[in-house]
Every structure is written in C-alpha cells, then in structure tokens.
Amino acid sequence: MKSNKLFxxxxxxxxxxxSSAQFFGxxxxxxxxxxxxxxxxGSQLWMADxxxxxxxxxxxxxxxxxxxxxxxxxxxxxxxxxxxxPSGWHLPSDAECLALVKYLGxxxxxxxxxxxxxxxxxxxxxxxxxxxxxFTAVPGGNYxxxxxxxxxxDGCYYWSSTEHDATNALYYYMLSHSNNIFRTxxxxxxxxxxxxxxx
Numbered sequence: 003m004k005s006n007k008l009f010x011x012x013x014x015x016x017x018x019x020x021s022s023a024q025f026f027g028x029x030x031x032x033x034x035x036x037x038x039x040x041x042x043x044g045s046q047l048w049m050a051d052x053x054x055x056x057x058x059x060x061x062x063x064x065x066x067x068x069x070x071x072x073x074x075x076x077x078x079x080x081x082x083x084x085x086x087x088p089s090g091w092h093l094p095s096d097a098e099c100l101a102l103v104k105y106l107g108x109x110x111x112x113x114x115x116x117x118x119x120x121x122x123x124x125x126x127x128x129x130x131x132x133x134x135x136x137f138t139a140v141p142g143g144n145y146x147x148x149x150x151x152x153x154x155x156d157g158c159y160y161w162s163s164t165e166h167d168a169t170n171a172l173y174y175y176m177l178s179h180s181n182n183i184f185r186t187x188x189x190x191x192x193x194x195x196x197x198x199x200x201x
Contacts, residue, residue, distance in 0.1 A: 031055060031088045040200075041136040044105040046098065047200035049091070050138050051075065057082040062145050062193050065152050073123055074142035077152075077193030080171045083161040091198035096164035096172045096185075098199055103174075103183055106135065113139075113176040113183040117158075125156050130181030137197075139176055145193030159194040 026042040029049075039050035052075030055061075060082030064070040078086055084093050094102075106112040114130030116137040121128055123140045133139075143155040157177040164172045166187035173194055175184050188194065 029088075029091075033088060039136075039138075041138075043102060043135050043137065046102060046105075048102075048137060049198045050136055052140065052142055053078075053086055053196040053198055055086050055088070057086050060193075061086070064143050064145070064155075073140055075195055077142065077145045078161065078196050079147065079193055080161060080190035083194070083196050084163055086196055087198035090201055092201055093161060093163040093196060094199040096162045099160075099162050099174050099185070103185075109183050109185070111181060114181040116183065117176055125178040127179050129179050141178065142195040144188075147191045147193060148189075159188075160197050161194045165190075 026040050026047060028037055028039050030037045034055060036054055038053075041048055041050040054071055054075040056076060057078060060079040061076040063076055064074055076086075087093055103109055103112045106115050111130075114132055115134045116139045117128065117131035117133060118124065118138045118140050119128070119131050119133045124131065125141075139158045139160075141155060141158050143152050143157070144159045145152055156179070157175050159173055159175040162172045162174065166172050169190060170187040171190050172185065172187050175186075176182070177184075
C-alpha cells in the first residue's frame with residue numbers, strides 16, 4: 003500500500019512539474035561568459051532571457067543605465083540583431099514566431115502565457131500574465147534612434163529576422179494591459195529586444 007501511495011505521489015508530482023513552466027536548462031555565451039536560461043516550448047528551444055551581448059555598433063541599454071542590462075538586456079537595431087545571437091542560436095524568423103503563437107493558442111492568449119508574472123518589472127496591471135511557458139518576457143521597451151528616446155516601457159518588443167520592406171522589419175510585442183501578442187513592423191534603425199532560438 004505504501005509503495006502504491008509513493009508511486010501515485012511521484013506521478014502527481016511529475017504531472018505538476020510538466021503542467022508548469024519547464025526550464026530545459028541553460029547555456030553560456032562563449033563570447034562574454036554570460037549565461038542564459040533556456041526553455042522548450044513545443045518543438046522550439048528558446049532563450050528565457052533577453053540577449054545581453056554588446057554589439058559594437060547598433061546596441062543600447064535602456065535609458066543609458068547599466069542597471070537595466072541584467073533584467074532587460076540590450077536593445078538592438080535590426081542589422082545588429084541579426085548578428086547578435088551566439089553560435090548555435092539565431093534571431094527567429096517570422097514563421098518561427100508565428101509557429102510559437104499558434105502553439106500557444108493564438109494571438110489573443112499567447113501574450114499572457116509568455117509574460118513574466120507580477121509587477122517586479124511590469125506595470126501592476128500586467129493583464130493575463132501567467133508565464134506558463136517559462137519564456138518570462140519582460141518590458142525592455144524600445145529605442146527610437148532618430149529621436150534618441152526610449153518610449154514604450156510598458157511593453158516588450160522582439161525583432162524577427164524577416165524584413166517587411168527596405169526600411170522596416172517585422173517584430174512582435176506584448177503590453178502590460180493586454181493578454182495579446184501583436185505583430186507589426188518597425189524601422190530597422192530602431193532598437194528592440196532579442197530572444198534567440200536554437201538552430
């Protein structure tokens with residue numbers, strides 16, 4: 003009887019683990035020694051932290067404050083973003099991002115499943131945030147290079163590697179007051195966050 007109870011307890015424990023966010027592990031960027039959490043979502047392996055590798059030309063830390071680097075990583079222009087991921091990883095294509103959104107049930111619910119819970123980094127509203135995937139999206143904001151401003155601090159904005167036209171590229175974003183994930187395009191000169199996906 004005790005062995006049966008122990009078996010059932012183990013099964014329930016495993017079920018609880020697999021129903022919550024499962025970190026697959028971590029990786030270390032050989033270029034600068036920084037470590038990143040990684041998480042498996044469906045068939046895709048993602049970094050569970052924003053990239054924080056300094057690219058000589060085309061990367062900025064939010065508000066020019068080094069204290070923002072650890073939670074939010076760097077903001078990259080499009081050309082820098084395409085080159086910033088370490089070996090074995092890459093900037094996700096639009097198709098890969100769309101596959102993630104589809105796997106999570108569509109654009110009206112995916113945002114909540116990707117956003118970090120609570121208000122440690124997000125505004126208190128942080129609508130629908132469960133972080134059930136372990137992706138842990140944080141509001142790194144964006145950088146308008148032509149204006150020298152950092153607006154949009156109530157959201158996270160992630161480049162895809164797919165161009166929209168000669169001056170714009172596709173990106174995805176989530177906001178504190180919404181459960182959605184949105185897809186649109188932005189000037190390539192602007193600075194957005196990067197989440198790398200494994201090759």
